[in-house]
Amino acid sequence: MSDPVPVLDRDAAEPPPAGPPAPAERRPGRWEVLLTPLAAHQAAVVRIGVALAWGGFLLREWPHRRVLYGDLSPWSSDLSRQLLADTHAFTVLGRSSDRWWFELVYHLAILASAALLLGWRTRASSVLFAVTAVSLQNRNILVGDGGDNVVHLMAIYLALTRCGLVWSLDARRRARRSPAGPAAGEQPGEVRAVLDALASMLHNCAMLVIAVQVVLIYSTAGWYKIQGSRWQDGTAVYYPLHLGYFSPWPALSGLLGAGLLTTVALSYGTVVAQVAFPFTLANRRLKNVLLALMMAEHAAIAVTLGLPFFSLAMIAADAVFLPTGALRRLERWAVGLLGLLGLAGPAGPAGPAGLVERPAEGSRPESG
Amino acid sequence: MRVWSVPARVVLSVAALGLAAGTALFLAALFLHVAPENAVSRRYRAEVDAVVYPEFEQNWKLFAPNPLQQNVMVDARVQTIAGDGRITTRDWTGLTAQDFAAVRHNPAPSHVDQNLLRRAWDFYDATHPQQDGAVAGPRAKLAEEYLKRIALQRIGRTAGGERILQIQFRVGARTVAPPPWSPEQVSTDPDYRELPWWPVNEDDYRGLA
The missing domain is CATH 4.10.810 (Virus Scaffolding Protein; Chain A)
Structure with missing residues (x-):
């Protein structure tokens, strides 16, 4: 349990840095890898996905914000306070029902989403993101769905990770400060190094929690479905497609639910994939196939059931299991695309503008 | 290292x-x-x-063990009082039907249309057990007030130019017809249940603007 590597992708640890090692370096002990942040790319992709899902949601709901969480809500601040006194859920919107305070929090939440998306002052923005997201949701917990639940949990977990090590403005700033890369710099003082290692250990635990959380989501969803008569007789997928709340495109829903074979295959496939997913983690290739399938299913759900933000949040959470190799390929494509568009700055040793810089000092675990 | x-x-x-x-x-x-x-x-x-509780709550029984197989339709109607004291009972308004219309052809339905009333009714249902002798919990009153305010926000302060005296809800579960190839026969007629009339006063409108 204290070793998160097997749960996350096996190649999640960074490869050793290029270039000559600093003179003071020695081979790390077996456990010392845990003192450095693992799965930096996975943390970044979850960060970006969750920020996109919640930030996009906040923008989409901007015209309705006061009805959902503010002064115009049917769930009045009086009702909210009575429930909160019982549940003790955290919200900064509990005491004051002033409109200006609500508007401030809502717009801070949008800014925090943007900052987290870009990885700008990631440590601070991830905390602000968690505080504002949890506050808004707890102001009216009764308007949320599964997507809000995922964002709620991931917001808290992300605040405990070092999710800005790569793919962030922070990484670019660090790269500009020491253009030769971290390997060339002298070692930081020991107090600094201990704090750094503590933050990394916390990060590793939080990444493990995110991974286990995703496994729990699929296990629960899958194992409870097995007990359902509609999943057993293979018609389950048909029904949500015919609920008024979840059929924005009735013609499409009708088409999808019309075929006997497709309906049964989709119903059985969903259950098999959800139940099997945790066990496929032992086999990289199988895990990746299933991960792609489940991301595709969520993308389909986004459209057919009218749940784009739920689906995006689920895909963001799934992304914790993406292989580092694939994320690095994505990185190269993105950098190439930016270069083509002429958007990238001067190319340094770390690539254009250092956007894809390696994690900073003390964050280069070697897969021992 | x-x-x-x-x-x-x-x-x-x-x-x-x-x-x-x-x-x-x-x-x-x-x-x-x-x-x-x-x-x-x-x-x-x-x-x-x-x-x-409260921050790490999990509910992942998405569509499990069985997906919902009914469209739960919540309707509301009001009684109004005229200047001369005459009381009129107005027609039913399909609140859920309004939601369905708002969701239709919308690539990103708002939580206001997709979750607000749906989950408010779930909350009401969960806090109002229907078995004999069951006692409604402390949250029952919150659920009633919430449901009432959702309807009043949509209906407004007056109906037909007259002040609203009281409001009543009814809920009908309309079973989704089985797939065309299924041999199952189910009745898709809604099975309506009426709630008692609830008085409406100025306090219920606080903040609804």
Whole structure:
């Protein structure tokens, strides 16, 4: 349990840095890898996905914000306070029902989403993101769905990770400060190094929690479905497609639910994939196939059931299991695309503008 | 890797043990919370609840064990009083039907249309057990007030130019017709249940603007 590597992708640890090692370096002990942040790319992709899902949601709901969480809500601040006194859920919107305070929090939440998306002052923005997201949701917990639940949990977990090590403005700033890369710099003082290692250990635990959380989501969803008569007789997928709340495109829903074979295959496939997913983690290739399938299913759900933000949040959470190799390929494509568009700055040793810089000092675990 | 001094090793080891134990306990609590009720989760219910509620609540039984197979239609109607004291009962308004219309052909339906009334009704239903002798919990009043305010926000302060005196809800479960190839026969007629009339006063409108 204290070793998160097997749960996350096996190649999640960074490869050793290029270039000559600093003179003071020695081979790390077996456990010392845990003192450095693992799965930096996975943390970044979850960060970006969750920020996109919640930030996009906040923008989409901007015209309705006061009805959902503010002064115009049917769930009045009086009702909210009575429930909160019982549940003790955290919200900064509990005491004051002033409109200006609500508007401030809502717009801070949008800014925090943007900052987290870009990885700008990631440590601070991830905390602000968690505080504002949890506050808004707890102001009216009764308007949320599964997507809000995922964002709620991931917001808290992300605040405990070092999710800005790569793919962030922070990484670019660090790269500009020491253009030769971290390997060339002298070692930081020991107090600094201990704090750094503590933050990394916390990060590793939080990444493990995110991974286990995703496994729990699929296990629960899958194992409870097995007990359902509609999943057993293979018609389950048909029904949500015919609920008024979840059929924005009735013609499409009708088409999808019309075929006997497709309906049964989709119903059985969903259950098999959800139940099997945790066990496929032992086999990289199988895990990746299933991960792609489940991301595709969520993308389909986004459209057919009218749940784009739920689906995006689920895909963001799934992304914790993406292989580092694939994320690095994505990185190269993105950098190439930016270069083509002429958007990238001067190319340094770390690539254009250092956007894809390696994690900073003390964050280069070697897969021992 | 650097060579750590003895104090640094102590600090790091203690922190590692603490974090590992904390993470293990947290994940164990999450597992017991989502697992079916069992001997262990019964024994440690208080501890598990203390970890999970209120911020780490989980409900992943998405469409499980069975997907919802009914469209639960919530309607509301009001009684108004005229200047001369005459009382009129107005027609039913299909609140859920309004939601369905708003969701239709919308690539990103708002929570206002997709979740607000749907989950308010679920909340009401959960806090108002229908078995004989069952007593509504402390949250029942909150659910009633919430439902009433949702309807009043849509209907407004007056109907037909007259002041609203009271409001009534009815809920009908319309079973989704089985797939065309299915041999099942089900009645898709809604089965309506009427709630009592609830008085409406100025307080109910507070903040609804």
